[in-house]
Amino acid sequence: MKHLKTAVISLMAVALMFTAAYGATSAERGKALFNDPKAFGATGETSCATCHPNGKGLEASGKWLKRSFVTPGAVWLKLQDAINFCIIMANKGKAIDPRSQDMKDVVSYIRQVSRENTEPPAGYDFNE
């Protein structure tokens, strides 16, 4: 009985460590969406990565001081609006709620792409 208890507790500990090591982070989920041509209700032909392979062209988009975003033919004050523009016009998908988890995940991925250059100040909330 004692051995069984030890075994069960050990198994739970291993499961927890596995989740910590392999559970997808927001940026990882965002990257998967970014690379998926069927994300955002798109037709399956074009993903974000088709034009921005590995986040190409978005190196400055996740920087905390950036306050305007340029897409073909338009300038946006919010990163989320620029993303939705590309979703509709480039991926041929449907705009997503700026407050949805999918949007947070894509934004997290774009911030990760930019992070090498700038760290945001502590407590700064990018979602506002």
Ligand code: HEC
């Ligand atoms: C058909 C090609 C294409 C696809 C697909 C595409 N984009 Fe873009 N995107 C562009 C171009 C071109 C620009 C404008 C770049 C410029 O003029 O500097 C741009 C600009 C942007 C910007 C603003 C960059 C900035 O900081 O000013 C963001 C953010 C962005 N795209 C995100 C995305 C995301 C997320 C996706 C997938 C949902 C996506 N794009 C799909 C071509 C594309």
